[in-house]
Amino acid sequence: EIVLTQSPGTLSLSPGEGATLSCRASQSVTYNYLAWYQQIPGQAPRLLIYGASSRATGISDRFNGSGSGTDFTLTISRLEPADFAVYYCQQYVSTPYTFGQGTNLEIK
Amino acid sequence: QVQLQESGPGLVKPSETLSLACTVSGGSISSHYWSWVRQPPGKGLEWIGYVSYSGATNRNPSLKSRVTISVDTSKNQFSLNLSSVTAADTAVYYCARERCRAGDCYGFDYWGQGTLVTVSS
Numbered sequence: 001e002i003v004l005t006q007s008p009g010t011l012s013l014s015p016g017e018g019a020t021l022s023c024r025a026s027q028s029v030t031y032n033y034l035a036w037y038q039q040i041p042g043q044a045p046r047l048l049i050y051g052a053s054s055r056a057t058g059i060s061d062r063f064n065g066s067g068s069g070t071d072f073t074l075t076i077s078r079l080e081p082a083d084f085a086v087y088y089c090q091q092y093v094s095t096p097y098t099f100g101q102g103t104n105l106e107i108k
Numbered sequence: 109q110v111q112l113q114e115s116g117p118g119l120v121k122p123s124e125t126l127s128l129a130c131t132v133s134g135g136s137i138s139s140h141y142w143s144w145v146r147q148p149p150g151k152g153l154e155w156i157g158y159v160s161y162s163g164a165t166n167r168n169p170s171l172k173s174r175v176t177i178s179v180d181t182s183k184n185q186f187s188l189n190l191s192s193v194t195a196a197d198t199a200v201y202y203c204a205r206e207r208c209r210a211g212d213c214y215g216f217d218y219w220g221q222g223t224l225v226t227v228s229s
Contacts, residue, residue, distance in 0.1 A: 001169075035215035037153075044202055044222050045145075045153065050215035057217075088153055092206065092213060096168040097143075097155040 002027055002091050006100035012108040019076040021103045023089035028069050033093035036065055036074045039102075040085045048087075049074065081107070110135040112203050112220035120197075120227050126190040130203030130220055137161055137179060141206040142186045143216065144177065146199040154199075158206065159186050193227045200224050 003026040013019055023034070032052035037045035047056040049065035052072055062077045076083055084107050089100040116128035130142070144156040157167035159177040167175045176189040190197060201223055204216040 033213065037216075044204075044219035045216070046219075047215050047217050050217075054214075056215070090153075090215070092215060095166045096170070099153040099155070101152050 001096055002029065002094060002098055004089050004091060004098055004100035006087075006089060006103050008103060009101070010104045010106060012106050013079055014108045015079050015081055017079050019074075019079060019083075019105055021074040021076075021087055021105070023067075023072040023074070023100050025070040025072070025091060029072075029091045030093050032068055033091060034065075034067070034072050035090045035092060036063075037088045037090065038083075038085050039088065045088065076105075079105075110205065110218045112205065112218055114201060114203050114220045114223040116223065116225070118224060118226060120193055120225060121229050122194055122227055123192055126188070126193050126197060126201075126225055126227070128188045128201055128203075128223065128225070130186050130188075132184045132186075132205075137184045137186065138181055140208050141213070142179065143204045143206055144188045145202045145204055145216075145219075146197075147202070147222075148196075148199045156188065156190075156201075195227050198225065198227045 005024045007022045034052045036049040039045045053065045064075045086102045111133045113131050120126045138161040141158045143158040157177050159165045159179045165177050174191045179186040203220040205218040207214040207217045
């Protein structure tokens with residue numbers, strides 16, 4: 001099973017700032033089958049990034065994914081109030097599919 | 109626009125079987141992979157398993173012996189059964205679509221709104 005470790009656990013920033021979220025895998029995520037999701041409390045997760053770096057339909061270009069192998073990053077530029085949420089990474093290359101424990105992006 | 113909707117009891121007694129259905133509208137279930145994901149209150153996401161349109165399944169080993177996932181293409185619906193439930197199975201249960209085409213997959217692009225299932229006597 002591929003274990004995903006996200007850091008930091010909580011990130012406190014102000015609107016307008018940039019955010020960098022990390023996801024490290026216990027073994028290589030082949031084909032870069034790594035996705036990022038945003039979850040607002042009380043709502044279902046929303047796909048932001050798939051294939052490590054491809055934005056999902058309708059996702060702002062302020063969200064960028066990068067990385068390969070075992071180290072992946074989600075960067076969010078010019079934070080807006082709606083961006084403050086919990087972010088999860090997920091690998092979908094091998095079963096069981098696994099999620100990271102989440103990064104809580106909160107308003108400073 | 110593809111939509112997914114979970115349905116089923118919100119309260120299940122310990123040792124009984126949790127049964128949920130996910131109805132897909134706005135698109136056919138006869139392609140892609142269809143997953144169940146759960147989230148205990150205040151915690152993270154756990155993948156339960158998936159079913160393909162052909163009925164092939166894959167389940168999380170942590171739940172495998174208790175999980176059955178099936179598909180009914182005539183109803184455009186897939187289902188989850190989780191047997192011998194305990195309080196630890198209390199969670200919001202989501203159904204989701206994993207978009208796959210020609211051997212490539214692109215993450216879980218559509219999700220149901222989620223349904224809270226509480227295990228309690």
